[in-house]
Amino acid sequence: MIGSINYYRNMNDDSFSFFWKGIIVKRNRPKFKQIIDAAVVVIAENGYHQAQVSKIAKQAGVADGTIYLYFKNKEDILISLFQEKMGTFVETIETELKQVKTASDKLLVLIQQHFAQLSEDTHLAIVTQLELRQSNKELRIKINDVLKGYLDLMEKIIQEGITEGEFSEELDKKLARQMIFGTIDETVTTWVMNEQKYNLNQLAKPIHHMMARACGSQIFEKKV
Amino acid sequence: MIGSINYYRNMNDDSFSFFWKGIIVKRNRPKFKQIIDAAVVVIAENGYHQAQVSKIAKQAGVADGTIYLYFKNKEDILISLFQEKMGTFVETIETELKQVKTASDKLLVLIQQHFAQLSEDTHLAIVTQLELRQSNKELRIKINDVLKGYLDLMEKIIQEGITEGEFSEELDKKLARQMIFGTIDETVTTWVMNEQKYNLNQLAKPIHHMMARACGSQIFEKKV
Amino acid sequence: MIGSINYYRNMNDDSFSFFWKGIIVKRNRPKFKQIIDAAVVVIAENGYHQAQVSKIAKQAGVADGTIYLYFKNKEDILISLFQEKMGTFVETIETELKQVKTASDKLLVLIQQHFAQLSEDTHLAIVTQLELRQSNKELRIKINDVLKGYLDLMEKIIQEGITEGEFSEELDKKLARQMIFGTIDETVTTWVMNEQKYNLNQLAKPIHHMMARACGSQIFEKKV
Amino acid sequence: MIGSINYYRNMNDDSFSFFWKGIIVKRNRPKFKQIIDAAVVVIAENGYHQAQVSKIAKQAGVADGTIYLYFKNKEDILISLFQEKMGTFVETIETELKQVKTASDKLLVLIQQHFAQLSEDTHLAIVTQLELRQSNKELRIKINDVLKGYLDLMEKIIQEGITEGEFSEELDKKLARQMIFGTIDETVTTWVMNEQKYNLNQLAKPIHHMMARACGSQIFEKKV
DNA sequence: CATGAATGAGATTTCATTCAT
DNA sequence: AATGAATGAAATCTCATTCAT
Numbered sequence: 001m002i003g004s005i006n007y008y009r010n011m012n013d014d015s016f017s018f019f020w021k022g023i024i025v026k027r028n029r030p031k032f033k034q035i036i037d038a039a040v041v042v043i044a045e046n047g048y049h050q051a052q053v054s055k056i057a058k059q060a061g062v063a064d065g066t067i068y069l070y071f072k073n074k075e076d077i078l079i080s081l082f083q084e085k086m087g088t089f090v091e092t093i094e095t096e097l098k099q100v101k102t103a104s105d106k107l108l109v110l111i112q113q114h115f116a117q118l119s120e121d122t123h124l125a126i127v128t129q130l131e132l133r134q135s136n137k138e139l140r141i142k143i144n145d146v147l148k149g150y151l152d153l154m155e156k157i158i159q160e161g162i163t164e165g166e167f168s169e170e171l172d173k174k175l176a177r178q179m180i181f182g183t184i185d186e187t188v189t190t191w192v193m194n195e196q197k198y199n200l201n202q203l204a205k206p207i208h209h210m211m212a213r214a215c216g217s218q219i220f221e222k223k224v
Numbered sequence: 225m226i227g228s229i230n231y232y233r234n235m236n237d238d239s240f241s242f243f244w245k246g247i248i249v250k251r252n253r254p255k256f257k258q259i260i261d262a263a264v265v266v267i268a269e270n271g272y273h274q275a276q277v278s279k280i281a282k283q284a285g286v287a288d289g290t291i292y293l294y295f296k297n298k299e300d301i302l303i304s305l306f307q308e309k310m311g312t313f314v315e316t317i318e319t320e321l322k323q324v325k326t327a328s329d330k331l332l333v334l335i336q337q338h339f340a341q342l343s344e345d346t347h348l349a350i351v352t353q354l355e356l357r358q359s360n361k362e363l364r365i366k367i368n369d370v371l372k373g374y375l376d377l378m379e380k381i382i383q384e385g386i387t388e389g390e391f392s393e394e395l396d397k398k399l400a401r402q403m404i405f406g407t408i409d410e411t412v413t414t415w416v417m418n419e420q421k422y423n424l425n426q427l428a429k430p431i432h433h434m435m436a437r438a439c440g441s442q443i444f445e446k447k448v
Numbered sequence: 449m450i451g452s453i454n455y456y457r458n459m460n461d462d463s464f465s466f467f468w469k470g471i472i473v474k475r476n477r478p479k480f481k482q483i484i485d486a487a488v489v490v491i492a493e494n495g496y497h498q499a500q501v502s503k504i505a506k507q508a509g510v511a512d513g514t515i516y517l518y519f520k521n522k523e524d525i526l527i528s529l530f531q532e533k534m535g536t537f538v539e540t541i542e543t544e545l546k547q548v549k550t551a552s553d554k555l556l557v558l559i560q561q562h563f564a565q566l567s568e569d570t571h572l573a574i575v576t577q578l579e580l581r582q583s584n585k586e587l588r589i590k591i592n593d594v595l596k597g598y599l600d601l602m603e604k605i606i607q608e609g610i611t612e613g614e615f616s617e618e619l620d621k622k623l624a625r626q627m628i629f630g631t632i633d634e635t636v637t638t639w640v641m642n643e644q645k646y647n648l649n650q651l652a653k654p655i656h657h658m659m660a661r662a663c664g665s666q667i668f669e670k671k672v
Numbered sequence: 673m674i675g676s677i678n679y680y681r682n683m684n685d686d687s688f689s690f691f692w693k694g695i696i697v698k699r700n701r702p703k704f705k706q707i708i709d710a711a712v713v714v715i716a717e718n719g720y721h722q723a724q725v726s727k728i729a730k731q732a733g734v735a736d737g738t739i740y741l742y743f744k745n746k747e748d749i750l751i752s753l754f755q756e757k758m759g760t761f762v763e764t765i766e767t768e769l770k771q772v773k774t775a776s777d778k779l780l781v782l783i784q785q786h787f788a789q790l791s792e793d794t795h796l797a798i799v800t801q802l803e804l805r806q807s808n809k810e811l812r813i814k815i816n817d818v819l820k821g822y823l824d825l826m827e828k829i830i831q832e833g834i835t836e837g838e839f840s841e842e843l844d845k846k847l848a849r850q851m852i853f854g855t856i857d858e859t860v861t862t863w864v865m866n867e868q869k870y871n872l873n874q875l876a877k878p879i880h881h882m883m884a885r886a887c888g889s890q891i892f893e894k895k896v
Numbered sequence: 897c898a899t900g901a902a903t904g905a906g907a908t909t910t911c912a913t914t915c916a917t
Numbered sequence: 918a919a920t921g922a923a924t925g926a927a928a929t930c931t932c933a934t935t936c937a938t
Contacts, residue, residue: 047360047361048360049360052931052932052933053932053933053934054900054932054933057900062898062899063898063899063900064899064900064901064933064934065898065899065900065934065935065936066897066898066899066900067934068933068934068935069897069898073933073934074932074933074934130361130364133357133358134357134358134359134360134361135358136271136272136273136358137271137354137355137358140354141417144417171434172430175411175427175430175431175434176434178407178410178411178414179403179406179407179410179411179431179434179435181410182403182406182407182408182409182410182411183402183403183406183407184406185406185410186402186403186405186406186409186410187399187402187403187406190402193368203399206396206399207399207403210395210399210400210403210438210439211403211438213437213438213440214434214435214437214438215434216437255922276906276907276908277907277908277909278907278908286923286924287923287924287925288908288909288924288925288926289909289910289911289923289924289925289926290922290923290924290925291909292908292909292910293922293923297908297909298907298908298909495808495809496808497808500910500911500912501911501912501913502911502912502921505921510919510920511919511920511921512912512913512920512921512922513913513914513915513919513920513921514918514919514920514921515913516912516913516914517918517919521912521913522911522912522913578809578812581805581806582805582806582807582808583806584719584720584721584806585719585802585803585806588802589865592865619882620878623859623875623878623879623882624882626855626858626859626862627851627854627855627858627859627879627882627883629858630851630854630855630856630857630858630859631850631851631854631855632854633854633858634850634851634853634854634857634858635847635850635851635854638850641816651847654844654847655847655851658843658847658848658851658886658887659851659886661885661886661888662882662883662885662886663882664885703901724927724928724929725928725929725930726928726929734902734903735902735903735904736903736904736905736929736930737902737903737904737905737930737931737932738901738902738903738904739930740929740930740931741901741902745929745930746928746929746930
């Protein structure tokens with residue numbers, strides 16, 4: 001996915017169709033990001049079903065019709081939103097991961113970064129945890145495509161842990177990834193639904209503790 | 225919640241208000257369940273936003289207006305659906321749990337039962353994992369109220385495991401519950417989104433394995 | 449109209465069809481009046497558009513279906529209501545008029561009685577002045593038929609006044625009747641819309657004063 | 673009220689809120705009046721309850737949705753209709769009144785203009801006398817607010833008559849106004865219900881005669 | 897490039913009336 | 918005679934998208 005997220009931004013390939021070039025150019029224009037940021041605010045503050053195109057346009061300071069110069073339709077705004085934000089999100093995590101060695105530590109950094117980034121942008125947290133899930137099945141499948149890069153990253157860490165002997169060799173990679181993502185996701189959702197009353201970041205360590213143990217890491221076990 | 229789910233069914237108390245009696249009577253009439261079952265089918269096959277009241281009525285074999293003799297409005301159908309199904313769901317799990325001793329085993333039975341029940345009723349699985357999440361925030365809050373009973377049950381098992389020395393005494397109950405529910409939920413959702421291609425039930429054991437280890441259970445650790 | 453209002457009640461004529469006899473018999477049964485009185489209360493308290501048949505049935509203490517044993521349809525309730533109440537209303541005024549000699553005095557008694565009867569039954573006042581006017585054109589035409597007897601009574605008094613030399617011989621009977629009814633009606637409506645805050649009865653004399661002068665009566669003119 | 677009716681049309685005041693400016697701009701666009709005129713025709717020809725928004729839109733030559741760019745909801749069409757038409761109605765009468773001196777003559781002109789304007793626009797007459805009265809209480813209260821300006825105008829004339837010694841000094845202003853409006857209104861309603869068979873305009877003089885006498889004007893009294 | 901007025905399809909809910917018991 | 922559960926037709930309003938300017 002990381003590829004797919006960075007797709008448009010890194011692209012220099014002349015062989016792409018004129019159509020896509022048009023879109024690529026648009027993605028670099030200031031109004032593109034302006035509209036996406038407006039969408040995040042409007043959805044977070046009004047909820048998914050009350051986030052009309054006209055509201056997003058007003059928040060972005062453009063006319064309704066202008067939206068359609070940058071996005072194919074409303075769904076495209078939401079997918080692009082997810083791509084943009086998720087792209088940055090995963091990029092940041094990947095950068096941080098480079099400074100870490102063991103799989104267990106990478107897991108910790110991933111969880112910490114996940115929490116940190118959503119803690120810092122509660123609008124985005126509300127949108128991704130609550131509002132965007134109200135979209136229809138079709139859109140959620142597309143969102144899952146975007147998410148796939150992040151899930152792959154998790155699976156890579158797990159594989160590394162198994163290979164390096166940190167994690168149990170019987171571990172089912174796919175299930176472990178579903179556990180890690182499911183746990184992180186449920187934790188953030190609960191935090192958002194509780195109106196961010198408590199500090200999300202301090203949950204990273206105990207959650208990492210559970211995840212590592214679940215993966216068969218022995219580092220937390222009491223030495224006799 | 226378990227109480228609240230069983231609320232109407234077990235009630236014999238004459239002191240309840242006329243209003244509630246009216247509703248209770250309706251809940252016990254055959255058409256009530258008939259409409260709910262129709263709603264599950266229609267939502268699963270058409271998607272949340274394409275599940276018009278008229279479709280549900282037709283599927284249930286009643287007139288559109290009849291729906292409104294049993295339900296306040298469309299949202300009420302969905303809440304009642306969740307209450308009825310979740311009620312049976314949790315009741316079944318509770319019954320099975322009575323035959324089990326240790327917290328770890330209870331966790332296994334819970335996961336197995338969770339998977340078994342949704343495996344057996346894929347319509348219901350689709351509705352709870354994908355479609356009902358498209359409902360608006362207000363409805364989701366009501367659904368969460370119903371869910372709370374299930375989450376409490378999980379927490380009770382965790383507490384028991386800690387008390388009995390099966391689970392680590394440092395375990396954060398609330399986080400552990402979020403992990404268990406998040407993991408199970410993500411697993412089922414992935415399975416539904418993959419169109420139930422594989423056997424969900426056989427995932428119960430490996431997932432239980434991870435959960436138990438995450439909780440600090442030693443039963444899976446290799447004896448040296 | 450007075451005839452038409454008393455129509456059913458005074459009827460002994462064997463030549464009427466079986467159908468009508470059925471209705472006549474019904475009109476004398478207690479539930480007939482019971483339902484009409486319920487309708488007055490329900491309409492006054494809930495408004496015309498919130499006066500559902502089921503509400504009237506509940507207020508009358510009968511089943512919905514029972515209404516249709518006594519009335520052809522909902523409109524028939526309202527027409528019957530108007531006939532019953534208007535019949536009594538006009539009968540009472542006619543009785544009082546018998547004790548009065550001059551046209552001017554008859555006018556005064558009519559106005560006084562009109563006000564007195566509506567003052568005493570504010571439910572009825574609300575229904576006739578505000579709520580029943582929301583009915584559709586067709587029903588209002590039928591109501592006007594019932595009203596006709598009352599209007600005829602007014603015209604008779606005016607004619608008498610002209611014949612006896614009390615009123616101007618140039619007076620247009622029909623217009624004078626429209627003035628009298630229009631004035632009384634507007635006065636009562638204003639009173640009802642002001643939530644019966646003031647005493648309606650004490651308006652009878654000044655209004656009569658104006659009506660009599662308008663008719664050319666000299667009795668109030670200052671003697672030089 | 674006269675002010676309130678002219679409110680939007682005369683306004684040049686920059687200090688008004690953005691919201692109201694939006695509405696004012698809409699009120700001056702051609703489609704606003706186009707829709708109102710369509711509403712008058714549709715309501716007159718189909719009756720209040722058969723005047724669906726889609727019929728009004730079709731008659732106005734716009735899409736259903738366009739209605740909602742100019743009116744908050746269906747009720748708002750009706751209120752605006754009444755405001756627009758009543759505004760013009762009262763303005764016209766006020767203009768004509770400027771050329772008249774005595775209160776009695778003003779009363780005559782008022783009645784003549786009232787009849788003339790409704791005679792010339794029978795659609796409007798049907799709507800105001802019959803159809804709009806079927807609206808619910810809430811709407812009728814709003815209509816009454818609009819009407820208030822007209823009633824105030826009547827009261828002003830009456831007051832003038834009293835002050836100038838034309839009318840009896842014992843005259844109750846409020847009752848006199850209720851008489852005048854009630855009489856005019858009843859006359860027009862009767863005329864409309866008789867399907868405008870006769871000439872309404874020629875009733876102005878005899879009605880004025882009665883009204884003036886009722887107010888104590890001596891001008892019609894035979895000089896001995 | 898940008899605008900924003902106009903479009904029009906589509907669904908929930910109410911309630912008078914019926915009719916089997 | 919009385920019941921009351923069931924019926925089903927019908928209409929307002931929203932909002933994503935377009936296109937003339």
